Amino acid sequence: MNHVPGSLPEHARAIIAEEEALLARVQSTLEAARQKAARGTDTQGLVAQLQVLRDDVATASVADLPHLFAQMNQARSLMERQESARLPDAQAPYFAHLRLDGTAGPRDYLLGRTTFADVGAGVRIIDWRFAPVARVFYCYEEGDAYEEYFGERLAEGTVETRRLVVIERGQLTRIISGALVLERAAGGEWHAVGRDVTALQSGGTGTAARPEFLGTGKGARRIEDAFGVTALLDAEQYEAVSTGADRPLLVLGSAGSGKTTVALHRLAKIAFDDPQTYPQSRMKLIVPEEGLARLSRRLLAPLGLGGVAVQTRDAWLLAAARQAFDLPGIKLWNDTPPLVSRLKRHPVLRRALAARVGVPKKAASTTLDKLRKRLADAYFDRRFLESVVEAARGELPRTAIDETLEHTRLQHATPLSKELKDITDPDRLVTVDGKAIEEDTPYAMAGTVDLEDLPILMYLKAQHESLGLDRLAHVVLDEAEDFSLFELFVVGRLLGKGKSCTLAGDEMQQTDAGFAGWPAVLNELDIRDAATCRLQVSYRCPRPVVELARQVLGTQAPEASAHAGRPGAPVGFHHFPDEAQAQLFIGEALRDLVSREPHASVGVIAASPESAQAVYRVVADMPWARHVSDGEFTFEPGVDVTDVGSVKGLEFDYVILPDVTARAYPLDDESRRRLHVAVTRTSHQLWVVSSGVRSHLIAPSGAAAPR
Numbered sequence: 001m002n003h004v005p006g007s008l009p010e011h012a013r014a015i016i017a018e019e020e021a022l023l024a025r026v027q028s029t030l031e032a033a034r035q036k037a038a039r040g041t042d043t044q045g046l047v048a049q050l051q052v053l054r055d056d057v058a059t060a061s062v063a064d065l066p067h068l069f070a071q072m073n074q075a076r077s078l079m080e081r082q083e084s085a086r087l088p089d090a091q092a093p094y095f096a097h098l099r100l101d102g103t104a105g106p107r108d109y110l111l112g113r114t115t116f117a118d119v120g121a122g123v124r125i126i127d128w129r130f131a132p133v134a135r136v137f138y139c140y141e142e143g144d145a146y147e148e149y150f151g152e153r154l155a156e157g158t159v160e161t162r163r164l165v166v167i168e169r170g171q172l173t174r175i176i177s178g179a180l181v182l183e184r185a186a187g188g189e190w191h192a193v194g195r196d197v198t199a200l201q202s203g204g205t206g207t208a209a210r211p212e213f214l215g216t217g218k219g220a221r222r223i224e225d226a227f228g229v230t231a232l233l234d235a236e237q238y239e240a241v242s243t244g245a246d247r248p249l250l251v252l253g254s255a256g257s258g259k260t261t262v263a264l265h266r267l268a269k270i271a272f273d274d275p276q277t278y279p280q281s282r283m284k285l286i287v288p289e290e291g292l293a294r295l296s297r298r299l300l301a302p303l304g305l306g307g308v309a310v311q312t313r314d315a316w317l318l319a320a321a322r323q324a325f326d327l328p329g330i331k332l333w334n335d336t337p338p339l340v341s342r343l344k345r346h347p348v349l350r351r352a353l354a355a356r357v358g359v360p361k362k363a364a365s366t367t368l369d370k371l372r373k374r375l376a377d378a379y380f381d382r383r384f385l386e387s388v389v390e391a392a393r394g395e396l397p398r399t400a401i402d403e404t405l406e407h408t409r410l411q412h413a414t415p416l417s418k419e420l421k422d423i424t425d426p427d428r429l430v431t432v433d434g435k436a437i438e439e440d441t442p443y444a445m446a447g448t449v450d451l452e453d454l455p456i457l458m459y460l461k462a463q464h465e466s467l468g469l470d471r472l473a474h475v476v477l478d479e480a481e482d483f484s485l486f487e488l489f490v491v492g493r494l495l496g497k498g499k500s501c502t503l504a505g506d507e508m509q510q511t512d513a514g515f516a517g518w519p520a521v522l523n524e525l526d527i528r529d530a531a532t533c534r535l536q537v538s539y540r541c542p543r544p545v546v547e548l549a550r551q552v553l554g555t556q557a558p559e560a561s562a563h564a565g566r567p568g569a570p571v572g573f574h575h576f577p578d579e580a581q582a583q584l585f586i587g588e589a590l591r592d593l594v595s596r597e598p599h600a601s602v603g604v605i606a607a608s609p610e611s612a613q614a615v616y617r618v619v620a621d622m623p624w625a626r627h628v629s630d631g632e633f634t635f636e637p638g639v640d641v642t643d644v645g646s647v648k649g650l651e652f653d654y655v656i657l658p659d660v661t662a663r664a665y666p667l668d669d670e671s672r673r674r675l676h677v678a679v680t681r682t683s684h685q686l687w688v689v690s691s692g693v694r695s696h697l698i699a700p701s702g703a704a705a706p707r
C-alpha cells in the first residue's frame with residue numbers, strides 16, 4: 001500500500017499521484033493485450049494494432065508521425081516474420097516519462113525497451129533505441145522548447161515533463177524530476193531525498209561519511225533495480241550512441257565517464273536499426289581482460305544483445321591465428337617474461353619489423369613454422385633489438401635485449417625429444433615423478449610461440465596473402481589503448497569496407513606497453529574519418545577520488561574537467577609500520593563493513609597477484625571473501641580480493657588498496673597509470689592503505705605529490 005505523507009510539498013504529491021495513475025493505466029492495458037495474445041489472436045492483434053496506428057496517422061500531429069510510422073513498420077515486419085508482438089515486461093515496462101506539448105496538444109511518451117501502443121488508452125511506450133521522440137528525452141530538459149527534425153518534418157513544442165522512474169516488481173519505487181528525488185520506502189511511504197543522500201549518509205547513523213570510517217550506507221540494503229543507465233545517458237553520450245552505423249567511432253574520456261556504456265548502447269542501436277546488415281552473429285566485442293569480458297556479457301544481456309560474442313583479446317588472437325594458419329592448435333608459451341612481452345607489444349617494434357622483415361615470396365613460406373623462423377632471425381639480432389630499445393626512448397630497458405635473446409634461444413632450441421631420438425624405450429623418457437622429461441626444464445619452451453608473436457606472425461603472413469579471417473559487420477574494442485599495433489592490424493582485417501567499429505579508450509589507463517597515440521591507432525586500422533567524442537562527466541567516482549586520481553597521474557593528467565564528480569566520502573589514508581598490521585586492520589574493517597552493509601560490493605585491489613594472495617589469507621575463512629586471480633568475477637555482493645592487472649573497466653562500491661608502498665608503486669609513469677586504474681574503480685568510498693614506506697605518488701596530507 002502506498003502512503004503519501006502530508007509533509008511532502010503539494011507538487012511532489014501531485015507527481016506521485018500522476019505517475020501511480022499512469023503506471024496503473026499501462027499495466028491494465030498490457031494485461032488486456034496479454035490476454036488477447038493468450039487467446040491466440042496475435043496476428044489479429046497486430047492487424048488491429050496496424051489499423052489503430054493507421055487511423056492515428058490520419059489525425060496525428062506532425063510530431064507524432066515518425067513514431068507512428070516506425071511502429072507500423074515494426075508491426076508489419078513482425079507480421080511478415082509470423083511472430084507475435086513482444087509485450088513489454090509488466091514488472092518494469094518503462095524507465096522514463098516524457099510529456100511533450102506540441103501542435104496537437106500534450107502527449108505522454110514512456111521510454112522503454114519494447115515498443116507498445118494502445119493509442120485509444122493513451123499509452124505509448126517507445127523504444128529508446130529508435131523512436132525519434134527519444135532524442136528529445138536525451139537532449140532536452142524539462143521546460144525546454146524543442147525543435148527537432150523527425151525525418152523530413154520539423155517538430156516543435158515544449159518539454160512539459162521529463163522524469164526518470166524506477167519500477168520494481170511492478171511497483172513504482174522512485175521518481176526523479178529535476179532536482180527532486182522521491183523514494184518509496186519498504187513500508188510504502190513516500191519521501192523526498194537529496195540526489196546525493198546515499199553518498200553522504202554514513203552506515204545507518206545519518207552523519208556525514210568520515211575518512212577513517214569505512215561505510216557510507218551504500219550497501220546496507222539491496223537495490224534490486226537501480227536506474228538502468230539507459231535512462232540516464234546524457235546528451236553527449238546519446239549523440240555518440242546515435243552515430244551512423246557505417247561510421248567508425250572513437251569514444252574517449254576519463255575513467256568512469258561512460259565509454260563502455262556508450263559503446264554497448266551503440267551496439268544495441270545498430271543491431272536494432274538494421275538487423276539485416278548488422279546481425280548480432282556478425283558483431284564482436286573484444287576486451288583486454290577476462291573480468292571486463294564477464295562484465296560486458298552481463299551488460300549486453302538486458303540490452304537484448306545476448307547474441308553478440310564477447311572475447312578477451314588473448315582468446316580472440318589464438319582463435320584468429322588458428323584460422324589464419326589453418327591449424328587445429330598452436331603450442332603457446334604462457335609464461336613469457338614481462339620485459340620480452342613488453343618489447344613484442346611496443347609500437348616501435350611495428351615500424352622496425354616492417355622495415356626489416358620483407359614480404360614472403362612464396363605461399364609455401366607463409367606457414368606458421370616458416371614465419372616463426374623468419375621472426376626469430378630478427379629476435380636473434382642484437383643490433384636490431386638495440387635499435388628497437390633505442391627508438392623506445394626509455395620505455396624499454398636495455399635488459400630487454402638480453403632477455404629477448406635468451407628467450408628466443410630457448411624457444412628455438414632443439415626439443416629434448418629430438419635430441420634423445422635414439423632412445424627408443426618410452427619409459428626412459430619419463431622422470432621418476434612421472435612427468436615428461438622436458439617438463440620443468442628450459443627445454444619445455446622449445447618449439448613454442450608467445451601469444452605476443454601471434455599478431456606479428458599474422459601481420460607477416462598478410463604481407464603476402466589474405467589471412468582469410470571472417471569479416472565482421474561491427475567490432476567494438478574496449479580499453480582500446482591496450483591493443484598493440486600488430487593486434488590492431490589484425491583487427492583491421494576483420495573490418496569490412498565501411499570500417500564499422502567503435503573504439504573506446506583512455507590513454508591514461510594504458511598499462512601494457514607503450515602507447516602509439518590515437519592517430520596511430522586509427523592509421524593502423526586504415527580509418528581516415530572517425531567520428532570522435534570526448535566524454536566530459538565523471539559518473540563513477542566521487543570528487544575526492546577524482547582529485548586523488550589526478551594527483552596520482554601528476555603531469556600526465558589531462559586538463560581538469562568542469563565535471564569533476566559528485567560530492568562524496570573523503571578518501572581514507574591509513575599507514576602502518578609493517579605489512580602484517582596493515583593486513584589485520586583491513587581484515588577487521590572488512591568484517592565490520594560486511595556485517596553492516598551485506599549488499600555492498602568491495603574490491604580489495606592489490607598491486608600484484610602475490611600481494612593479493614597474501615591479503616586474501618586474512619579473510620580466507622569468511623564466506624563473503626573471494627580471491628579472484630584470473631578475472632573470474634561473479635559481481636555478487638561481497639569482497640573480491642584481486643590485483644590491479646585484473647580490474648580494468650570494473651567498479652566496486654568500496655575499494656581498498658592494501659599495499660600502496662614505494663616498492664609497489666614507484667615514482668614512474670607506468671606506476672602512476674596502474675595506481676590511477678586502481679583508484680578509479682571506486683564508485684563510493686576509497687581507502688588507501690600502506691606500510692613501511694608509503695608510495696610517493698600519494699600525498700595524503702593534501703600536499704602536492706612529487707611530479
Ligand SMILES: Nc1ncnc2c1ncn2[C@@H]1O[C@H](COP(=O)(O)OP(=O)(O)OP(=O)(O)O)[C@@H](O)[C@H]1O
Pocket residue numbers: 229232233234237253254255256257258259260261262506509539540648649650651680
Ligand atoms: N549518463 C550517466 N548517468 C549516470 N551514470 C552513468 C552515466 N553514464 C555512465 N554511467 C555509469 O558510470 C559508471 C562508469 O561507466 P563506464 O563503465 O561506461 O565508464 P568507462 O568510461 O568505460 O570507465 P573505465 O574508464 O573505467 O573503463 C557505470 O556505473 C555506468 O553505469
